[in-house]
Amino acid sequence: MAEVVLKDIRKEFGTFVALERLNVAINAGEFVALLGPSGCGKSTTLRMLAGLDFPTAGEISIDGRVVNDVAPGKRDIAMVFQSYALYPHMTVAQNIAYPLKKRGVARPERDAAVAKTATLLQLEPLLNRKPRQLSGGQQQRVALGRALVREPKVFLLDEPLSNLDAKLRSYMRAELIELHRRIGKTMVYVTHDQLEAMTMADRIAVMHDGRLQQFDEPEIIYNQPANRFVAGFIGTPSMNQLEGAIAGSSFVINGEQVPINRALYEQALKDGPVVLGIRPENVSLSGGSLPATVRLVENAGHEQIVTVEIPGGHRLLAREASGQRPSVGQTCQIGFDADFIHLFQPGENGSRFETTGQAHVIPMQAQRSASDES
Amino acid sequence: MATAAHAGHRLERRYARLGVFLIAPTIVVFSLVIVYPLLAAIYLSFFSVYTPTLEGEFTGADNYIRLLTNAAFWNSLITTLIWTVGTLSLQIVFGVGMALLLHQNLWFRSLARSLVLFPYFVSTVVAVLVWRWLFNDLYGAINHGLMQLGIMDMPLDWLGTMPNAMIGVILVGAWKYFPFVVIAVLARLQTIPEHLYEAAKIDGAGPIARFFDVTLPQLRSVLVVIILLRAIWDFKEFDLIYLLTGGGPVTSTQTLSLLVYQEAFALNEMGQAAAYSIGMMLVMLVFMLVYIRRTAREA
Numbered sequence: 001m002a003e004v005v006l007k008d009i010r011k012e013f014g015t016f017v018a019l020e021r022l023n024v025a026i027n028a029g030e031f032v033a034l035l036g037p038s039g040c041g042k043s044t045t046l047r048m049l050a051g052l053d054f055p056t057a058g059e060i061s062i063d064g065r066v067v068n069d070v071a072p073g074k075r076d077i078a079m080v081f082q083s084y085a086l087y088p089h090m091t092v093a094q095n096i097a098y099p100l101k102k103r104g105v106a107r108p109e110r111d112a113a114v115a116k117t118a119t120l121l122q123l124e125p126l127l128n129r130k131p132r133q134l135s136g137g138q139q140q141r142v143a144l145g146r147a148l149v150r151e152p153k154v155f156l157l158d159e160p161l162s163n164l165d166a167k168l169r170s171y172m173r174a175e176l177i178e179l180h181r182r183i184g185k186t187m188v189y190v191t192h193d194q195l196e197a198m199t200m201a202d203r204i205a206v207m208h209d210g211r212l213q214q215f216d217e218p219e220i221i222y223n224q225p226a227n228r229f230v231a232g233f234i235g236t237p238s239m240n241q242l243e244g245a246i247a248g249s250s251f252v253i254n255g256e257q258v259p260i261n262r263a264l265y266e267q268a269l270k271d272g273p274v275v276l277g278i279r280p281e282n283v284s285l286s287g288g289s290l291p292a293t294v295r296l297v298e299n300a301g302h303e304q305i306v307t308v309e310i311p312g313g314h315r316l317l318a319r320e321a322s323g324q325r326p327s328v329g330q331t332c333q334i335g336f337d338a339d340f341i342h343l344f345q346p347g348e349n350g351s352r353f354e355t356t357g358q359a360h361v362i363p364m365q366a367q368r369s370a371s372d373e374s
Numbered sequence: 375m376a377t378a379a380h381a382g383h384r385l386e387r388r389y390a391r392l393g394v395f396l397i398a399p400t401i402v403v404f405s406l407v408i409v410y411p412l413l414a415a416i417y418l419s420f421f422s423v424y425t426p427t428l429e430g431e432f433t434g435a436d437n438y439i440r441l442l443t444n445a446a447f448w449n450s451l452i453t454t455l456i457w458t459v460g461t462l463s464l465q466i467v468f469g470v471g472m473a474l475l476l477h478q479n480l481w482f483r484s485l486a487r488s489l490v491l492f493p494y495f496v497s498t499v500v501a502v503l504v505w506r507w508l509f510n511d512l513y514g515a516i517n518h519g520l521m522q523l524g525i526m527d528m529p530l531d532w533l534g535t536m537p538n539a540m541i542g543v544i545l546v547g548a549w550k551y552f553p554f555v556v557i558a559v560l561a562r563l564q565t566i567p568e569h570l571y572e573a574a575k576i577d578g579a580g581p582i583a584r585f586f587d588v589t590l591p592q593l594r595s596v597l598v599v600i601i602l603l604r605a606i607w608d609f610k611e612f613d614l615i616y617l618l619t620g621g622g623p624v625t626s627t628q629t630l631s632l633l634v635y636q637e638a639f640a641l642n643e644m645g646q647a648a649a650y651s652i653g654m655m656l657v658m659l660v661f662m663l664v665y666i667r668r669t670a671r672e673a
């Protein structure tokens with residue numbers, strides 16, 4: 001059963017349209033990431049779920065109840081702010097107890113709930129401190145505690161890890177995954193970090209310019225991106241995109257032919273302009289048919305990212321295991337792994353030609369380690 | 375390395391000398407206008423001085439003994455405390471209330487924000503003349519208005535009888551100085567992070583709970599400073615009360631400042647006046663110590 005439903009949401013700030021035709025249905029217990037570049041409307045979406053902002057049009061429901069006119073405190077949601085928003089004059093214990101206090105929970109039960117939450121988040125030694133006496137990670141845990149203590153239906157988290165350093169961030173990421181597994185509550189998690197989204201979420205909603213681009217599981221988002229934006233946004237380094245055309249059974253760019261799978265060009269229907277997408281890990285520097293010149297080699301230790309230039313001045317990235325080092329200026333014949341070629345409609349954000357039965361399954365493991373490099 | 379450290383040391387000494395040089399003018403002026411009069415007052419307080427000639431003889435602690443044994447100082451101190459507590463409370467209540475109002479998104483906000491400063495900027499003499507006219511028992515607008523409304527049927531002598539005179543002085547003081555509270559509180563209100571209010575909303579706090587749990591704790595530090603500053607200024611307020619009631623009726627609104635003035639320039643007892651002002655300063659020193667202790671504990 002869908003627990004959180006956004007139906008035809010539109011949000012305007014004055015004349016600026018921040019969100020348009022947004023439709024999302026989130027299942028009970030699901031961990032959903034809202035992912036997109038800065039300014040795409042992630043926070044706005046979350047704030048409308050929380051009741052801190054109101055949609056210009058459309059309907060929001062939580063647990064089957066339309067909540068458009070329900071105050072934030074009565075929506076059975078809890079929110080963790082990017083800035084934590086802890087009450088500075090209250091101790092950690094008072095901060096965590098506050099939502100219960102405002103709901104008229106009696107003192108003994110409140111204390112018990114705080115103690116339970118503190119144990120869960122390992123906050124016991126900090127209960128009597130004030131927020132300013134805590135580190136960023138500790139404050140973050142207190143903010144989580146204040147959300148958890150009440151056992152709401154839905155958790156809303158707005159970039160909760162963005163203020164932390166890399167090490168603490170990966171630690172808290174693991175903590176959050178573990179926490180979600182344990183309490184099994186619905187979580188909506190805003191982030192602009194694809195690694196967070198890929199590793200934590202059951203499903204990812206990719207947003208761009210106030211519109212939902214794709215809402216699916218991480219594997220599918222990675223392997224079958226809905227359009228050029230998603231293809232370019234997910235994965236580091238991002239997918240190569242070449243503008244060319246279909247002629248016969250090949251993709252043609254600057255007179256050079258790239259063979260593609262039959263299933264794929266059948267979907268592309270007819271001869272004409274298309275965009276070819278290929279991830280750097282599926283580009284090989286030898287044995288192909290496309291002449292290219294090496295322009296840059298970036299060595300990252302266990303692998304290297306090679307920039308090559310093909311006739312016409314297009315540049316492509318290839319990911320190569322370290323070993324033999326291509327030298328700058330060297331010419332080669334690059335090739336694409338045909339199973340991993342995507343075709344997109346031309347245009348700024350052309351959508352992808354769907355293929356049926358295409359062998360596009362990368363084991364999750366390989367794919368996660370691929371996105372780990374960011 | 376050693377030479378670098380040496381050079382750094384020399385540079386530090388040069389900075390220190392420059393610092394002394396730069397604050398020297400302040401110290402000189404400070405000594406002339408604050409330290410000298412203070413020492414002079416302490417000196418004078420041990421003499422019986424005739425104000426017009428500033429001549430007199432050493433009388434030891436006589437002035438202080440009179441201060442302690444006569445009722446004048448103590449009555450005046452009580453009057454001063456009533457005035458200070460009364461007017462300060464009203465200033466805080468109206469000031470905070472007005473600041474909260476002006477912090478809302480009202481369409482007339484910017485106009486109202488400038489208008490509210492008016493009492494603070496208008497000269498005390500002008501303000502008091504207007505208020506005296508308003509308070510006048512024969513042709514004053516306040517009596518006229520209250521009678522029109524049927525709230526009273528006889529004109530009231532506002533500034534000539536007690537407790538009306540004290541109430542009048544306190545009200546005018548509150549009117550004159552509450553804008554100071556408004557400005558300071560408004561400035562602080564604008565720095566309270568919006569996220570705190572949003573978090574409180576999600577935690578189920580209504581508007582009143584948000585005021586007490588978010589706004590007020592955030593205002594605490596600024597309120598402590600405002601109360602201290604205003605307490606000191608109100609405690610030694612002179613012109614407003616002097617112009618409004620002159621300390622009357624009889625001595626019922628005669629605060630310590632007015633007492634000192636009367637002693638020095640009406641009774642020509644400069645020595646006694648100096649002793650009173652030293653006494654007044656000691657009372658204010660108590661305020662100061664309380665405040666310093668508080669802030670030290672909080673830090």
Ligand SMILES: Nc1ncnc2c1ncn2[C@@H]1O[C@H](COP(=O)(O)OP(=O)(O)OP(=O)(O)O)[C@@H](O)[C@H]1O
Nearest residue numbers: 013016018036037038039040041042043044045192
């Ligand atoms: N109160 C507001 N008034 C006007 N425009 C707003 C307001 N709030 C947000 N916007 C605009 O709406 C768009 C979406 O904002 P939003 O805060 O949702 O972005 P975001 O996806 O959370 O970005 P970020 O990753 O930077 O936090 C932005 O272009 C922003 O400028």
Ligand SMILES: [Mg+2]
Nearest residue numbers: 042043044158
């Ligand atoms: Mg945001």
